[in-house]
Amino acid sequence: MLSKGTIRQFIKFSSVGILNTGVHIIIAFSLIEISGLSPTTGNALAFLSANLFSFFINSTWTFGHRISATLYLRFLLVSLVGLFISWSAVWAAQQAGFHYALGIVSSVILVALAGYVMNRYFVFTEKPSQPS
Numbered sequence: 352m353l354s355k356g357t358i359r360q361f362i363k364f365s366s367v368g369i370l371n372t373g374v375h376i377i378i379a380f381s382l383i384e385i386s387g388l389s390p391t392t393g394n395a396l397a398f399l400s401a402n403l404f405s406f407f408i409n410s411t412w413t414f415g416h417r418i419s420a421t422l423y424l425r426f427l428l429v430s431l432v433g434l435f436i437s438w439s440a441v442w443a444a445q446q447a448g449f450h451y452a453l454g455i456v457s458s459v460i461l462v463a464l465a466g467y468v469m470n471r472y473f474v475f476t477e478k479p480s481q482p483s
Contacts, residue, residue, distance in 0.1 A: 375401035414475035425474040
């Protein structure tokens with residue numbers, strides 16, 4: 352059975368993910384529509400910006416850790432694994448003859464669960480920092 356602390360932490364992690372999606376969309380549309388960047392460049396910069404946002408909030412609020420470059424590199428690696436899971440779910444749905452949207456919905460669930468587990472046990476492994 353999952354502890355209340357684990358459930359609370361997963362809810363925080365998921366909330367940051369939802370907020371982070373909004374940050375990504377706002378930055379992407381601003382860079383593409385207002386600044387005139389190409390969609391691929393604007394989206395890549397939005398991904399990096401949103402990823403940094405997610406890292407800072409998850410580090411400090413969700414997992415209670417201090418920010419470090421090493422921690423961010425691990426976090427980015429987990430994010431890229433999530434991207435691969437997402438891509439794979441859409442590809443698999445299409446290969447199985449299903450609509451791509453089923454793959455996207457599946458990937459949202461898979462990435463949230465896998466992302467939480469990987470962040471908890473690979474990125475934020477040491478004891479969290481104590482408030483001063």
